[in-house]
Amino acid sequence: MKSELVERLKKEILAMEGFCTPTVNSKVHFGIKTLEKAFPNHVFPTGAIHEMMCATPEDAAVSSGFAAALAGRIMNDGGMCLWLGQEISPPALRFFGIAPEKVLFVPPVEKQALWMIEEALKCRSLKVVIGEIKELNLTESRRLQLAVEESRVTGFFLRHNPRSLSNTAAVARWRVTALPSTETGIPGIGYYSWKVELLKVRNGIPGCWHIAWAPTGFAEQAAPVTHPSKAVHHIKTA
Amino acid sequence: MVSRFVSIWFRYLEADHLLIREPELKDKVFVLAGPDRGRMVIREVNDKAEAQGIFPGTVVADAKAVMPSLLISDQEPGQVLEILNELAEWCIRYTPVVAVDPPDGLILDATGCAHLWGGEHAYLKDIGQKLKAKGYHIRAAIAGTVGVAWAVARYGQVTPLIASGEEAYAIAPLPPAALRLEPPVLEKMQKVGFSRISHFLGIPASVLRRRFGQPCVTRLRQALGNAYEHIEPVRPVEPYQERLPCVEPVRTRTAIEIALKTLLEMLCIRLARENNGLRKAIFQAYRMDGKIEEVSIGTYAPSCNVNHLFRLLSLKISNIRPALGIELFVLTAPQVEEAGRQQEALWSYTGDNDLTEIAELLDRLNERAGNNIVKRYLADEHYWPERAYKPVASLTEKPVTTWPVTRPRPIRLLPVPKQIQVSAPIPDYPPMLFRYKEKVYKIVKADGPERIEQEWWLQHGLHRDYYIVEDEKGSRYWIFRLGHYQQTGSPEWYLHGFFA
Structure with missing residues (x-):
């Protein structure tokens, strides 16, 4: 009885914080159960903003791939994506389950990038907005969070080498780095493998997973699941 | 009318x-x-x-x-x-x-x-x-x-306002010169005593033509509205144009915004009724000192959405300098397209108003950050990586060819390949290590080579032999060798992209 009440209250708090209990239709499955467990309600939060930290161009490529794979899942049943960034090669998106013609590419324009991202996030007809922005402070991220709460667009921000690692209103902070590709039994390079670290997640449990990107989708690898090594990232758990 | x-x-x-x-x-x-x-x-x-x-x-x-x-x-x-x-x-x-x-x-x-x-x-x-x-x-x-x-x-000596249908009464008392005739004709008329138009209004055309020539008849017919008279406007008339004269010259932003909104409403009602949308709009302000200030916008898809167009144009209102005041506002749509046609051409996976909203977003981005900033890419039938895709302007253009899936391509492609130093076994093996930006990358796994030839009908040069390589940490790179190994010197190697 009491636990039911607590559960209900927890859900109410989540709803107030912008996490709607997803209906069956709006649920997006990524195929990685253990990863999804890290999130509130055990559902990957769409209609929210995620940030991905990357330090090197290699990291940026890996993060782009991971973001593209997630976006591909979200756009599975239609919709378009806006990618604010440079150097993305459209043909490669095909490998992550996105039809490249469904993506609109915008080069980041000096001092306009945030405005552009906000405008894009407000557009209900887009499914995903991927933005490459270096700096993002709390105030700016709150604005963006408000925009997505209204429009239910999912935003991924690739943050290359940001100067400050201040708190943001993003629902999750990721770090994705490359792992040696999986052995497929054939010489050469196997499936892309990534070490996916969930550094921070609002109302969820951070963690670290080894994930491969196979032609069928995400595949979890048997690597040991550990919690982020350092306790630097204070976790706000319910 | x-x-x-x-x-x-x-x-x-x-x-x-x-x-x-x-x-x-x-x-x-x-x-x-x-x-x-x-x-x-x-x-x-x-x-x-x-x-x-x-x-x-x-x-x-x-x-x-x-x-x-x-x-x-x-x-x-x-x-x-x-x-x-x-x-x-x-x-x-x-x-x-x-x-x-x-x-x-x-x-x-x-x-x-x-x-x-x-x-x-x-x-x-x-x-x-x-x-x-x-x-x-x-x-x-x-x-x-x-x-x-x-x-x-x-x-005229009575009134400058002549009601339609009263042309004959109006010109009857006027001298023949009022008919815009040549002096020799007028002289002839004077000789026969025609000092007013009424003197020969009733004479049959054939008689007038014999005595005074065809121009006299034509002018008379034109004046009475029986023949068409063409006038050549100084500016060609735009079919989609709305005008708003001001009672008093206006100078403030608010006033200009009100004028703009009024004009847009007028234009959009008409466009919507005809099932059209505008692709281009020019908003002109006629100033008191005779100068014309103008701003213009373009849209991705035919639009007759007042709020959207107002938002686009109002971004540019600050460029209008009213000086002493603006007397007249004109809104022209030089490019108008059928709105329905675009709707039909939507991809199957987008809803009905989806694309309109996206088009409106793109318009805003374009207006703020410069023209044609937003790019969409379709596959192009080229193997050369830089030419494998082409930008398209329209939101609705469908791909004519499919994207190749068999050959892996890096997610991040460097716009210009960066030269690297490698040590590689001859003849066709992938490098063992490469050096880029003062850092050495030891290669553990590799795929390749994939040879991509120059398209000689487009460009001359050496072919590229691409390798996908993975270093110890697991980062994956796309590198290529330019041309064959030769007796003199070793070929150049380049880094061209990063795999996920």
Whole structure:
């Protein structure tokens, strides 16, 4: 009885914080159960903003791939994506389950990038907005969070080498780095493998997973699941 | 709609123009003269000279004899047309169709315009007052045909407002010269005693034609509205144009915004009714000092959404400098497309209004950050990586060819390949390590080579042998060797992209 009440209250708090209990239709499955467990309600939060930290161009490529794979899942049943960034090669998106013609590419324009991202996030007809922005402070991220709460667009921000690692209103902070590709039994390079670290997640449990990107989708690898090594990232758990 | 035409007659066109430029001549008696068969002949006089009995056509020497203090200015050839064109441009505030009527008049097609000024009387009065304030002596008349308006403006004595259908009554008491006839014809008419148009209004056309020629009949028919008279507007008429004259000149941003919104509503209602949308819009502000300020926008998809278009244009309102004030706003849609057609061409996976909303977003991004900033790519049938995809402007263009899936491509492609140093076993093995930006990458796994030849019909050069390599940490790179190994020197290697 009491636990039911607590559960209900927890859900109410989540709803107030912008996490709607997803209906069956709006649920997006990524195929990685253990990863999804890290999130509130055990559902990957769409209609929210995620940030991905990357330090090197290699990291940026890996993060782009991971973001593209997630976006591909979200756009599975239609919709378009806006990618604010440079150097993305459209043909490669095909490998992550996105039809490249469904993506609109915008080069980041000096001092306009945030405005552009906000405008894009407000557009209900887009499914995903991927933005490459270096700096993002709390105030700016709150604005963006408000925009997505209204429009239910999912935003991924690739943050290359940001100067400050201040708190943001993003629902999750990721770090994705490359792992040696999986052995497929054939010489050469196997499936892309990534070490996916969930550094921070609002109302969820951070963690670290080894994930491969196979032609069928995400595949979890048997690597040991550990919690982020350092306790630097204070976790706000319910 | 019943056609209405205004004819404006500038009595002292050049003299007035000179006076505006040189106000110190105001109280002087002066004429404009030009050479004619070796003599200087007076072409234009001002009102003071006319009062003294000096008329155009007098030889300068004679006039000087009558009045030694007469001031004479040289007439510049071609100036009349220049002034008239300038005035015609100015008159566009009254109607979009303004034609020059050399040597001394303008013709305005006022059909459906006068009510904006509160009736024809107020319309004519406004034209008269504004031109008078500029310093011109004018007479204007409005009638159902160009011919009658012309005649009444120059010779009419009763009223400048001629109702449609009363053309014959209006011109009957006027002299034959009011029909815009050549002097020899007029002379002939004078000889037979035709001093008013009423004298020959009832004569059959065949008789008139025999005696006075075809022009006389044509002019009469045109004046009475039985024959069509073409006028050549100084500016081609845009089919989608809305105009908003201001009662008082406006200067503030709010006022401009109100004007813009009103015009957009007018235009969009019409576009929506015809199931059209605009792709391009020009918003013009006619300033009091005769200058025209304009801003323009373009859209990705045909749009007749007032709020969206207003948002786009209002981003640019700050570029309009109102100076002393704006008298007239004009909104033109030079490019209009059918809205329905685009809707049908939507991809199957987007909803009905999805694309419109995205198109509107793109318009906003474009207006703020520069044109054609947003790119969409379709596959192109080239193996050369830089040419494997092409940008397309339209949101609805469908791919003609599919994206290749068999050959892996890096997610991040460097715009310009970066040179690297490698050590690689000959002949075709992937490198063992490479050095890029002072860092050494030891290669653990590799795929390749994939040879991509130059497309000789597009570009000459060496082929590329691509390898996908993975270093110890697991980062994956796309590198290539340019050309074959040769006896002299080793080929160059480049880093071209990063795999996920």
